[in-house]
Amino acid sequence: MPTVACSRCDHEWDLAYELDELAAGNRAVEQFAMDHERHTGHYPDGVTPWIADCRVCPDGSRFLAERPARRFARTHARHTGHPVDLSKPDADVTETVSEEKRTDK
Numbered sequence: 001m002p003t004v005a006c007s008r009c010d011h012e013w014d015l016a017y018e019l020d021e022l023a024a025g026n027r028a029v030e031q032f033a034m035d036h037e038r039h040t041g042h043y044p045d046g047v048t049p050w051i052a053d054c055r056v057c058p059d060g061s062r063f064l065a066e067r068p069a070r071r072f073a074r075t076h077a078r079h080t081g082h083p084v085d086l087s088k089p090d091a092d093v094t095e096t097v098s099e100e101k102r103t104d105k
C-alpha cells in the first residue's frame with residue numbers, strides 16, 4: 001500500500017481511499033496531493049508543483065504535471081496577451097510563456 005507523509009501535518013496516510021473510492025490508480029499520489037493542497041494549502045512531502053503565475057493579473061495556478069501547467073500558461077497568454085511565468089519543480093528556472101508577437105504594425 002503506497003503511503004504519503006506530510007512533515008507539516010506530522011502525519012502519514014496510506015492511499016487506500018484514493019485507490020478504492022476514487023479508483024485513482026497510479027495517479028493516487030497525485031490525487032492525494034491535490035486534495036491535500038486544496039484542504040490545507042500545502043503539498044505533502046516530496047511533491048513539488050509547477051507554478052504558473054501571470055505577471056499582469058492575479059491569475060495563476062499550481063499543477064502537478066507539466067502538460068496542464070503549460071496548457072494553462074499558453075492559453076492564458078493567448079487569450080489575455082499577458083506573459084505568464086512558469087516555474088518548474090526542483091529547478092530554479094522560471095520560463096516566461098507569452099503570446100507570439102504580432103507582426104502587424
Ligand SMILES: [Zn+2]
Pocket residue numbers: 006007008009010036040042043044
Ligand atoms: Zn500537510
Ligand SMILES: [Zn+2]
Pocket residue numbers: 054055056057058059076080082
Ligand atoms: Zn493575466
